[in-house]
Amino acid sequence: xxxxxxxxxxxxxxxxxxxxxxxxxxxxxxxxxxxxxxxxxxxxxxxxxxxxxxxxxxxxxxxxxxxxxxxxxxxxxxxxxxxxxxxxxxxxxxxxxxxxxxxxxxxxxxxxxxxxxxxxxxxxxxxxxxxxxxxxxxxxxxxxxxxxxxxxxxxxxxxxxxxxxxxxxxxxxxxxxxxxxxxxxxxxxxxxxxxxxxxxxxxxxxxxxxxxxxxxxxxxxxxxxxxxxxxxxxxxxxxxxxxxxxxxxxxxxxxxxxxxxxxxxxxxxxxxxxxxxxxxxxxxxxxxxxxxxxxxxxxxxxxxxxxxx
Numbered sequence: 001x002x003x004x005x006x007x008x009x010x011x012x013x014x015x016x017x018x019x020x021x022x023x024x025x026x027x028x029x030x031x032x033x034x035x036x037x038x039x040x041x042x043x044x045x046x047x048x049x050x051x052x053x054x055x056x057x058x059x060x061x062x063x064x065x066x067x068x069x070x071x072x073x074x075x076x077x078x079x080x081x082x083x084x085x086x087x088x089x090x091x092x093x094x095x096x097x098x099x100x101x102x103x104x105x106x107x108x109x110x111x112x113x114x115x116x117x118x119x120x121x122x123x124x125x126x127x128x129x130x131x132x133x134x135x136x137x138x139x140x141x142x143x144x145x146x147x148x149x150x151x152x153x154x155x156x157x158x159x160x161x162x163x164x165x166x167x168x169x170x171x172x173x174x175x176x177x178x179x180x181x182x183x184x185x186x187x188x189x190x191x192x193x194x195x196x197x198x199x200x201x202x203x204x205x206x207x208x209x210x211x212x213x214x215x216x217x218x219x220x221x222x223x224x225x226x227x228x229x230x231x232x233x234x235x236x237x238x239x240x241x242x243x244x245x246x247x248x249x250x251x252x253x254x255x256x257x258x259x260x261x262x263x264x265x266x267x268x269x270x271x272x273x274x275x276x277x278x279x280x281x282x283x284x285x286x287x288x289x290x291x292x293x294x295x296x297x298x299x300x301x302x303x304x305x306x307x308x309x
Contacts, residue, residue: 001023002021002022002024002025002044003021003022004019004020004021004048005019005022006020006048007020007308008139008142009137009139009304010132011136012297012298013133013134014133015140016053018054018056018057018137019048019057020056020057020309021044021056021285022058022059022309034075034078037077037078038078041077041078041079056079056284056286057137057283057285057304058283058285059087059280059281059304059309061278062280062281079285079287080285080286080287081284081285082283082285082286083281083282084136084282084283084284085260085261085262085281085282085302086261086280086281086282087260087261087282087302087304088259088260088261088263088277088280089278089279089280089306090277091220091256091276091278092209092273092274093203093207093253093273094244094247094254111169112166113160113162113163113242114160114161115157115158116156116157116158116159116160116161116171117156120161121143122143124146124156124159124161124168124171125141125143125146127227128141128227129141131228131229132227134230134300135301136297136300136301137302137303138304138305139225139304139305141225152177152179152180153176153179153180154175158173159171159172160172160173160239160242160243162235162239168229169228169232169235170227170228170232170235170236171225171226172223172226172227172240173224173226174221174246174247174252174255175222175224176222176250177222178217178219178221182217183217183218183220184215184216184218185213185216185217185218186215187214188211188214196211206274208276209253209276218254219251219252220252220253220254220255221250221254221256222256222257222306222307223243223257224258224305224306224307225305228265233264234268236265236269237268237272237273240255240273256306256307257306258303258304258309260302260303261279263303282302
């Protein structure tokens, strides 16, 4: 099985139709069957022949060496995988000791703070678009899309806005997708299973993510969309901390955020939060003789929304 989702994303500063290839899975009985892979890619190529996207991309876990070796070989019948950038997903634990009546202490340097609403929706989408245009593969958030996603856990009141003299300079949303997209713990490796009790015991004191029970749904939410005006990046840890009471009330234990590996905010986040790091590699996918000729990519930072991957 595999999936290709096409959505409006920023490419070279413009909104384009971009395809994302994901969830490629082969049953154990089909391992090594290149004919199945070729057939699947040929299906996608034919599927979009009449209305191809402007570009395709995908991500591969950095430790999935087998897949990396396979797709970087440019085998006959398969599309070309061109490496673009390293991408990092951070998983940060939520402190459940924080209550709604006791707001966390943060330093917003005198900036005003408010939640999203219909009254500021136009301003919010404009800010998101301006910041997204600075990055490759960033999502195009429209008024209609935000309205539609309210039924899927992304209501406007889940947005937090920071303003300087009335102008939005940063915003982030808490998107709980467990109602329609879940990560279920099916098992642990033998070594991990043996040390799991110790890991969970130390997690209480070190504020690190614990290893959940088998069969449980991972209690995580995405910090998405996220946008910050250049120059205000140091406020990001405080902005995230402001979500702790709301996340704790909703039973969320982990906050997930994706950033480019060369993002200047990454060391700041690692310094403030005891996070676990999931590393992956972004690839441009293209059929050399296919129905579309992907444009050259400008040297902008790659920042696809991890909540949409």
